[in-house]
Amino acid sequence: xxxxxxxxxxxxxxxxxxxxxxxxxxxxxxxxxxxxxxxxxxxxxxxxxxxxxxxxxxxxxxxxxxxxxxxxxxxxxxxxxxxxxxxxxxxxxxxxxxxxxxxxxxxx
Amino acid sequence: xxxxxxxxxxxxxxxxxxxxxxxxxxxxxxxxxxxxxxxxxxxxxxxxxxxxxxxxxxxxxxxxxxxxxxxxxxxxxxxxxxxxxxxxxxxxxxxxxxxxxxxxxxxx
Numbered sequence: 001x002x003x004x005x006x007x008x009x010x011x012x013x014x015x016x017x018x019x020x021x022x023x024x025x026x027x028x029x030x031x032x033x034x035x036x037x038x039x040x041x042x043x044x045x046x047x048x049x050x051x052x053x054x055x056x057x058x059x060x061x062x063x064x065x066x067x068x069x070x071x072x073x074x075x076x077x078x079x080x081x082x083x084x085x086x087x088x089x090x091x092x093x094x095x096x097x098x099x100x101x102x103x104x105x106x107x108x
Numbered sequence: 109x110x111x112x113x114x115x116x117x118x119x120x121x122x123x124x125x126x127x128x129x130x131x132x133x134x135x136x137x138x139x140x141x142x143x144x145x146x147x148x149x150x151x152x153x154x155x156x157x158x159x160x161x162x163x164x165x166x167x168x169x170x171x172x173x174x175x176x177x178x179x180x181x182x183x184x185x186x187x188x189x190x191x192x193x194x195x196x197x198x199x200x201x202x203x204x205x206x207x208x209x210x211x212x213x214x215x216x
Binding site for chain 1: 129133185
């Protein structure tokens with residue numbers, strides 16, 4: 001399957017406040033994430049991560065830098081770099097996450 | 109620079125009818141592309157490609173399959189697979205392209 005209409009498939013629940021849709025290739029993976037108010041992460045992984053905010057707003061820290069991301073903002077998180085997302089707004093944030101290599105726990 | 113506000117930077121012209129903004133990592137690259145009416149491509153490259161349509165509409169063929177992509181649609185093009193995009197609408201299409209590994213000609 002090479003085309004997936006994200007708007008016609010349901011989000012899968014990853015855990016409380018975190019939902020995803022994704023397409024997984026051989027070397028990389030594109031996810032549409034939905035994070036709800038209160039979600040706050042702090043971790044690192046070997047996978048390189050790129051992204052783009054579709055709707056809503058989210059605070060992100062990448063290493064020692066902190067940003068508020070809004071629709072149209074893109075970001076890059078090198079592999080093995082501590083980072084986290086924090087949703088402070090009432091509305092959820094929807095954003096693209098790209099992982100290289102793919103993350104098994106994000107396969108749809 | 110780990111965050112780039114695409115909405116605050118200008119598109120760069122790649123060629124007639126094709127414009128881009130991008131963030132390039134070590135292993136992968138995320139591009140926001142804008143293609144104008146009449147743009148039609150037919151090529152293949154070793155880079156794996158994933159994407160997501162932000163606005164507008166575009167026809168794509170991937171191998172022997174053809175689709176019309178609209179906002180919210182995602183796609184996957186394996187490396188070394190013939191594919192092409194064709195814009196038939198008056199309005200341009202804007203969509204995310206992710207390349208693994210990065211494409212030098214898409215570095216912003």
